[in-house]
Amino acid sequence: MPEMTPERWQWLNRYARSVFGDPDEQLATLVDRATDAGLPSIAVSPDVGRLLQILAASTPGRLALELGTLGGYSGIWIARGLAPDGKLITVELEPKHADFAEAEFASAGLADRVEVRRGAALEVLETLAEELEEGTVDFVFLDAVKTEYPDYFRAIKPLMAPGAILVADNVYGTGQGWIDEGYGTDEFNRLIAADPDFLATAVAMREGVLIARRM
Ligand SMILES: C[S@@+](CC[C@H](N)C(=O)[O-])C[C@H]1O[C@@H](n2cnc3c(N)ncnc32)[C@H](O)[C@@H]1O
Structure with a gap:
């Protein structure tokens, strides 16, 4: 097994971004x-x-939910997979992020x-639980407040259709540090991993990306 060094990890991240990078000017310049x-x-x-687009496209792609819009970068990828x-x-x-994203x-x-x-x-999830029918959401991306992921999951689970995909960012770490230092989303990871209605794993892209399928 070749040694994984910090230099190699950084090189691989740059490599992934150059090979699997932005497909057009809109996304390449958005950030x-x-x-x-x-x-x-x-x-x-x-x-x-x-990855978000591929996973969204592997579902029926009728309705997707994202928590944490920022400037709309991930949202454009997801919407293109629907x-x-x-x-x-x-x-x-x-509001400033929402305004910017709407324009994008x-x-x-x-x-x-x-x-x-x-x-x-x-709060929005409480409203959506009343508006949306159970089992109608095909794709979910969690990327808002990391400590709230367990509550997001409990609120969203009934809305997810069988076969729906949930993706969560920062499951191995956040901008502050890594999961072994107390950052990241250990409680959420264990919650979804133990849920018999989900098949879940995490991949070591950036700060850890969890992918789960509602069975
Ligand atoms: C990591 S950024 C999202 C990045 C975006 N998904 C992307 O990749 O393009 C997190 C966003 O969540 C927003 N946010 C923070 N707290 C929130 C909350 N309680 N509810 C909804 N959004 C929140 C922040 O303002 C920020 O825009």
């Missing part, structure tokens, strides 16, 4: 536009975006397929 507009630079990387009449509801607390969805030609819901994810 820089967002940073110029004062948004934090914490969007997923292009290789993770590509069925032609599919819809993404993406939830964002910060519009210039990506996705205005009619993406709805930005403004507010705190847990």
Whole structure:
């Protein structure tokens, strides 16, 4: 087994981004536009975006939910993986982020397929639980408050269709540190891993990406 060094890990991340990078100008320039507009630079990387699109496209792609919109980078990838009449509801607390993302969805030609819901994810989920029928969501991406992932999961589980896919970012670490240092989402990882209704694993992309299928 070749040794995994920090240098090799960084090289592999750069390699993944160059081989599996942004497919067009809109996505390639979005993060820089967002940073110029004062948004934090914490969007997923292009290789993770590509994974989101592939996974969304492997479901019927009728309805997707994202918690944590930021500038719309991951949302564009997800929306592009949905069925032609599919819809993404993406939830964002910060009005400035929501405004920026709405403009990006519009210039990506996705205005009619993406709805930005403004507010705190847990409160919006209470509303969505009343609005949406159980078992109608095909794809979920968790990327808002990491410590709230267990509550997001409990609220979203009844909404997920059999065969639906849930993806969660930062399951091995956050901008502050790694899971062995007390960061990341250990409680959530163990909750979904122990749930007999889900088949879950995590891949070591960026700070850890969990992928789970509702059985
Ligand atoms: C890591 S960023 C999302 C990145 C985005 N998914 C992407 O990859 O392009 C997290 C976002 O969640 C938002 N956020 C923070 N607390 C929230 C909450 N309680 N409810 C909804 N969104 C929240 C932040 O304002 C930020 O825009």
